[in-house]
Amino acid sequence: MSAAATAVWGRAEQQDFRARVRGALLGGAIGDALGAGVAALTMEEIRAAHGPDGLVDLVPSHGRRGAVTAATQLTLFTVDGLIRAQVRRDTGAWHPPTDVHRAYLRWAATQHDWGPDERRKDNGWLAREEWLYTRRDPAKACLIGLGDETMGTLEAPKNPAARDAGALVRSAPFGLLVGWEPELVCQLAVECAAQTHGHPTAYLSAGAFAVVVHGLARGETLDGSVQRALAQLAARPGHQPVTDALKHALGAVRQGIPSPARIASLGEGQGAEDALAIAVYCALVGEDIRHGLRLAVNHDGPSQTTGAVTGSLLGALHGETALPPAWLCELEGRPAVLEIADDFAMEMTQGPALHGPTVTTPGWLSRYPRG
Incomplete structure (x- = not known):
């Protein structure tokens, strides 16, 4: 966002923006943690383990209640990169x-290093968070795509x-760039998704998700934000599976009471x-x-994934x-999620007061080095 764009922000607007940023990041992490406890279970197995209503509360995963997965780890590094x-x-x-991409390489280091490398002065504060140095079911394509320093591109x-x-x-943070136009948000999310996931369905889904979050962060309705995402997809080669899936989701809303069967009709996830x-x-x-997240994790598919995406949408819509x-x-990691959410909101609304041709804030540049 440019300095000219930030100058028009009033205090109430800044507070609303920060609440939505916090909501998107914390909401995504909560959905991730909720789904992580049943990520490998079918709906039948979920009911057998947790009762006829399925999962209704956090359960232990990765050794504790509230543990997050690679979905949250990567989302935090996306914010760091932005x-x-x-x-x-x-x-x-x-x-x-x-x-x-450099931020994602810092995340990749957390997947194979024992802990932070104190010799790397350009890592910034997030890469020094020891709780991130653990492998939490990352997608194989993320590990392979970030296994060397070559950056994947759309070409x-x-x-x-x-x-x-x-x-x-990991793509909700792109949507929080509320000073950008939707087509630029979509393009950035698509380009960054292609760094690990080169199939059009994967990177266009990431772009569409970012555009939906972008609309919500600007105070638009969820339905209107989805319509905007569909408009952004229309001109992109390979969009049809993503377009069809989103239209199917909109149509399912009118088909009766929400249920695991209704969710199953949308695919396995x-x-x-x-x-x-x-x-x-x-x-x-x-x-x-709470109801939306419970719906999102009680199905046969990857519950941590659908929980995380749903949480980001609802958090951006309603705020923290x-x-x-x-x-x-x-x-898990709530203080770090809050810290980077507030840093992002401050950078996007007051960046010129933190760094620029005539202003240098050493504390900020030690947290987010230019190198």
């Missing part, structure tokens, strides 16, 4: 996909056959477009965030204060 892109803009080096994408939701689940459709449906029909406090208080 803040770095804004900071590096002062140097004339303006290419956000490169900064996001030469990594893993061109990968169409799972590994890129989708293994493909990115199915996971996006399930999340959009659950966000549209959920009576509140609508999140279930009982789940929020047990969330």
